[in-house]
Amino acid sequence: MLMYKQKKIPAGRNRLLISITVIGSAGPIRFVVNEEELVAAVMDTALKSYAREGRLPLLGSNINDFVLYCPIAGTEALSPLESIGSFGVRNFMLCKKPQQVEAVGDGKPVTVGITRKNSGSWKSWFNRSLSLKVSSH
Template identity: 55%
Template structure:
C-alpha cells in the first residue's frame, strides 16, 4: 500500500532554531542549548534553570524563573529583557542570567557610589595650583597609623 501526500496541504516551514549560550552569575561556565527563535524569554529562563539543576552546578539557584532576569550584553543600553519578548528578536546569541536580588544590589551600590562621589566633590575643594587639600601622604600616614600591629 502506497501513501500519497495530498497536494492541497500547506507545507509547514520548520522553525528557525538557534544555539544560545547563557552565563549564570557565579557559575563556572555557560549553559548552551538549542532553542527556537520564537521562544519567549521566560521559557528560556525556565530551561536554563532546569539544565543548570540537572547538571548539578553550584551555586544552587532554585526553580522560580520569576526571580531571575536575562541580559544580552551585545545590546548596549538595554536593561533586563522582557519575559514576554521572543529570544530571537534581539539578534544576540550570548546572554547573562542574574538573580533579581543581585541586580537590585548592583543598582543600589551604583546609586550610592554616585551619591558619595558627588558629596566628596562638594566637600573637597581643589586648589588652582592642582594640589588637593588631602594629599596621598596624609592618607597613607593615617592608614599606617590605624593598621599598626603591636608585637609582644
C-alpha cells in the first residue's frame, strides 16, 4: 500500500479552483491557487501550464506580454500586484498585450496581436484536406 503525505494548509488560507480562458485556444486552463496569490504569479502558472499541455497558438512565457481580465468586472486589466481572491470570481481571460510596430512603408504605427491564418470555415478545412491527399506521379 502506497502512502503519501498531504500538504497541510494553514488556518485561514482558502484555495480556489480558477479557470483561465486564453484567447484563441481550444478551452480553459483550470488549476488550484491560494486566494492570497498575486495575479502575476497566477499568470505565470497559467502560461507554464499552457506550454506544458502543448496548446496552440504558441504564446511564450513572459508575463509582461499578457494581461489578465475578469469578464464580469469590466474591461480593465487586473493589476499584477493584487491578490487573485480579492475579485470574488473564479473565471478569467488571458490576452496578449497589443504591441506597437512601426510599418515600413508609410511610417504609421500598426497594432499587432494574436491573429488567425485562415477563416476557420469548413470550406477552408475541406480544401486543405484535399490538397494533402493529392499525390503527383
